[in-house]
Amino acid sequence: MRIAVSFKVTPDYEALRQVDWARVAAGGGAGGAEARAEATRYVRRVFNVFDEAALELALRLRDARAERGLETSLAAFSVAGREAEPFLATLQALGFVVARVDAEGDLDFAPAATAELVAACAQRLVGDVLLLGERAGPGDSGAVPFLVAEALGRPCLTRVTGIEPAEGERLRVTFTTDDGSARATVPAPCVLAVGNAVVSMLRVPTLRDRLAARTEQAAVLVASDFAGGGAAAHSGEPAMLTDLEIIDRSRAGVVVGGATAADKARALYEDHLRARLERL
């Protein structure tokens, strides 16, 4: 079985301050790419959390198949610039064949163009099973897995949280539903979009693994290598980003102050609880 995983490297949004988020929001619209890039340029990069889960699930599937004497090859690729290289090196050390596709342009909020490249790369890497995260980054539409599956002509299962080998070259897939979770047996080829999996963090290769993998270079492809070449970015999108707005998730509240915990508890009781308790 040949498993390919498409992943994205994103800024570590947890490290952004409020003022940086405001700059990200100011980069709404297709023309705001430079503003968004500038706002996030100086934070470190991390795997997109859903893609990271997909990568670890792929490794666990390989291990589970190996226990059954079944062979599996793993490939991982990213539509990205050089910022993806440390991540590709990590994946090589874990046993993935790796590649990156230089998009030659901004593909943020351009799901159709992204999906076109992802699908083309998956076909080039000849993956029977394509795994990817169900979405990436704040404001992401989550459309890419569906568009990729459509381009590849494969069935797509979303909100995937677990993957195990089944009979033959089939897979037993666990996925989230509105009521809980369910399982389905899925034949290859297929596209699996990974959601909120409990297994969400990638294992870590040893330094010896990294040294052993260092001789291999990641394949670097450019968008124009593929038919269509991603030229549809933004101009061919069915929907255009026009604005980004930070969702205010703060809740109305009062900070109860006091010099000590006892003072704060007294203030909480006197100012906020006593009257309510008396009314009960």
Added chain:
Amino acid sequence: MSLSREAIVEGLQRIVGPEAVVTDEKVLVESSVDNFRKLQNIFDVHTLPVPAAVVLPADAAQVAGILTWANENGVNVIPKTGGTATEGGLESAVPDSVIIDGSAMNKVISVDPYNMQATAQCGVPLQALEDRVREHGLTTGHSPQSKPVAHMGGLVATRSIGQFSTLYGGIEDMVVGLEAVFPNGETCRIKNVPRRAAGPDIRHIVVGNEGALCFITEVTVKLFPYFPENNVFLGWTLKDMKTGFEVLRDVMVNGYKPSVARVYDPGDAGVHFSHFAEPDDCVLLFMAEGAATVAKATADGIQAIVDQHPECTQVPSKYIETWFNDLCWGPDKILAEDERIRQTRNVNRTTEISADWSTINDIYQTAKARILDEIPDITMMGGHSSHSYINGTNMYFNYFFNVVGVGPEAETEKYYLPIISIICEETLKRGGSIVHHHGMGKARAPWVKDEYGSSYYMLETLKKAFDPKGIMNKGTIFPI
């Protein structure tokens, strides 16, 4: 004959009242360890003796009562406040210990902007004190990574250091006066004066005692003016640590005091700076702070020094500023790290030492090479220098390994202690100190005599004098 657990609880309840004595089993089990057994904590595996009780005294008088009673009855006590210790100093090494938790003593007693000092009880979180003094436009200057959760008593007891120490000093430079209670119940107050030469400086008996001599109940620390608007960030990449150490030395010897002065080796730089550093790059970084003219002069001086090293390539300061803004570890980051460890069984550990300029690079290179050669399953091995002095610097070894083939309870034996052993050996061979700022705890106590040499006599005599019955935190500093 030692007291039973029930008798211990009754004895404590008579002193502080039942509501201040905790005997909940879950609390007792969790209180038997500190971050030295991080992996065991995460997997809820507990192998150490369970304390008999956690007691929360309300004031120094109750601490004196507890210690007097414990001394009379031979009960081992473990002083604790924030619980962020990393070297096993808070572990209950013997059965039926009592944890004296000072976190209920959490008042900021005074903030004195005119005399530039603040007084806080031992259970005040450093972040809380820092927030209080910031209201006056001041700072404690003390910023260990544990700032959001560490408490003042523990910070003084472990002789802690903060990320801005090159400017503000370590805790030993910040403590003005303090109050501490000794095993015989004697409560001693060292008054707040700017300096004194009335015999030896007895603050240093208490600062760094790690609960092996006394219980710290109150501290007074210096305050400093706070000018964050003047912060200047500088950063470079370079290819070798030796050059990095040389630059740090030049900066210190020429009298500059940046608040942050660090050089990261490629392994450690890869953890933090892979978005601008190549895989084989070291990263050299500084922050200058203070009054505008001071910050500028410091930054200009450092720039001139580094400009003499063409092998250093400057990077936009925003990279360093962004890294700086994300430095401290609050409960959210700690929980996220716990989850990462739980899923991957990949553990991050650190060991910090100090040495003079002529030996630090040798210690770093040799220890690192030995660890890579002798220890299995290493996923990252590196480190950085982060606290420099005119006569040397520290080396903060930072390393990750996968725990393979053994349970969490065996992680320290298979990986952590062998690595600590290599670092301590290579440091001692070259005359360095095996502990720069984390404290000896119980983890490095086996090397205490090698660390002190002939001066061990002085340390041992302090222990015999103040804790003749050996009830204070058995196993910490002095191995059992």
